Amino acid sequence: MxxxxxxxxxxxxxxxxxxxxxxxxxxxxxxxxxxxxxxxxxxxxxxxxxxxxxxxxxxxxxxxxxxxxxxxxxxxxxxxxxxxxxxxxxxxxxxxxxxxxxxxxxxxxxxxxxxxxxxxxxxxxxxxxxxxxxxxxxxxxxxxxxxxxxxxxxxxxxxxxPTDTLLPGMKLGWNLKTGLNRVLCSWKSAEDPSQGDFKYGIDNQGYPQLVMWKRNQYQYRSGSWNGFRFTGTPQLNENPVFEYTFVYKPKEAYYYTTWARNNSVVTELVVNNTGIVRRLTWNDRNKDWVLYTSLPLDICDTFNLCGAHGSCNMDNSPVCQCLEGFVPKAPGNWNSMDWSNGCERRSRLGCGEGEGFKRYAGVKLPDTREAWVSLTMGSRECEDMCLKNCSCSAYASANVVDGTGCLLWFGELLDVRKLIDKGQDLYVKMPASELDYPSRSKKRLILVAIGVLVFSTVLLVGLVLCICRMRRQKRKGQTRNGERKYGSEEDPEEVELPLYDFTTISAATNNFSLDNKLGEGGFGPVYKKLLG
CATH class of the missing domain: 2.90.10.10 (Bulb-type lectin domain)
Known part of the structure; x- marks a missing residue:
């Protein structure tokens, strides 16, 4: 024991x-x-x-x-x-x-x-x-x-x-010096955080732009940065909570958000497993997330829905139309609402005299993977460079805040859409035949209007002068009591009053008889004329 x-x-x-x-x-x-x-x-x-x-x-x-x-x-x-x-x-x-x-x-x-x-x-x-x-x-x-x-x-x-979430202060994009690419990738499902089908980040090919990929294929494109927002995201408005910034330098190209004033607001950007990018804010009173914005917005945000040189507009039905000066490449498919073949020019560019630009206002700028950019060139230089380059198809300003910078496109224009507001101006090069027809009509109308106006004015002035002359001649040709007007042979200039010789006046006044005297004035006696 x-x-x-x-x-x-x-x-x-x-x-x-x-x-x-x-x-x-x-x-x-x-x-x-x-x-x-x-x-x-x-x-x-x-x-x-x-x-x-x-x-x-x-x-x-x-x-x-x-x-x-x-x-x-x-x-x-x-x-x-x-x-x-x-x-x-x-x-x-x-x-x-x-x-x-x-x-x-x-x-x-x-x-x-x-x-x-x-x-x-x-x-x-x-x-x-x-x-x-x-x-x-x-x-x-x-x-x-x-x-x-x-x-x-x-x-x-x-x-x-990053995984699928972008927090304030995080960079989304490239460190071009090291090759580091920060990209959001969706979860495979709500219970599986492994990499899903959708990625959201900066494509730095050509001029950098914000893009959604699905299995490495473009699904949605927010567009290039224009100094204030990405051209395809009009909902990115200035607000007092957080700010959006895009940095493009020789060694970096990235997008990030920061708190503007109040960093007590909890906010995040998330890519979910269905390919939706959502900006969320936390509502502490309801203990739940509140949707602030989401992308894509609508069917027009589907990448290149209308094909090359097509434009998508949610206010139209159907939503796809060719840009002005372009026609459907496959009219049968186009009429069947299959727009994948896109559009082609009605008249080809010839790199010759008379070519110019058609302005499209308020659009999402085309895909910039094949675009060329200068951040210092002015708009006039940009236009001249595109006009002189036979391969250039369109140009636009790279920065709408101060109007600087130059974007040039070569070849097809992809993924253009009309925005209700806050879009950007795009200038598409057109052949002379597309630009001259309306201008000739306008010039013709202007010339006709000017001609009619000048002719009417001349006719009116001539008519007035003719009437005045006729009246004057009529007045000069009249004689008092049937007497004809006398003039001077030496001086053919016509006078207003007729002239009489002394014999005629003496006979008319009965040799100045007092019986014919009417009175006396400042210029002498006045006689009446004898009848007969």
């Missing part, structure tokens, strides 16, 4: 020692705060919380799935919306995974020490001892040197490898 008690006491001592050792080990490596160091790790059930309490990093299972993933989600939002997943294509099938810093990288491994995910930092590591991994208040998970908060010197950051 005594031996049994002693054995039990010994067993308890051993168990206590083991428990104490494990507790000591646990507390040594237990995680608190937002950072792990080289001698720490995160196991399933543990998490990092950003200092402002907005974001949490740890392990989760989406929906009813049994797979485990390392991810980041909103801490304060009750739905636990996931914004980033590390091992999205390599799930863990149990709860024995750990995340640690190893050899200058973040490493996620399972119970057999098989690696499920590694950060693969491209920057050389100077000292492993000073490395830390920290979950920032922005939701960015970074690997960096301790006490070094310069983003340009991070060894790795989750913002460079």
């Amino acid at each position: 005594r031996n049994s008690v002693q054995k039990n006491r010994l067993l308890c001592s051993v168990l206590s020692l083991i428990i104490c050792t494990h507790v000591s080990f646990f507390f040594k490596f237990a995680i608190s705060g937002d950072t792990i160091t080289l001698n720490q790790f995160i196991s399933d059930g543990q998490s990092l919380i950003s200092s402002n309490g907005d974001f949490e990093l740890g392990f989760f299972s989406p929906g009813n799935s049994q797979n485990r993933y390392l991810g980041i989600w909103y801490k304060k939002i009750s739905t636990g919306t996931v914004v980033w997943v590390a091992n999205r294509d390599h799930p863990i099938t149990n709860k024995n995974a750990t995340l640690k810093i190893s050899e200058g990288n973040l490493v996620l491994s399972n119970q057999t020490q098989s690696i499920n995910w590694v950060s693969n930092s491209s920057k050389p590591v100077q000292s492993n001892q000073n490395l830390v991994a920290q979950l920032l208040d922005s939701g960015n998970f970074v690997l960096k040197y301790q006490n070094n908060d310069n983003p340009d010197e991070y060894l790795w950051q989750s913002f460079d490898f």
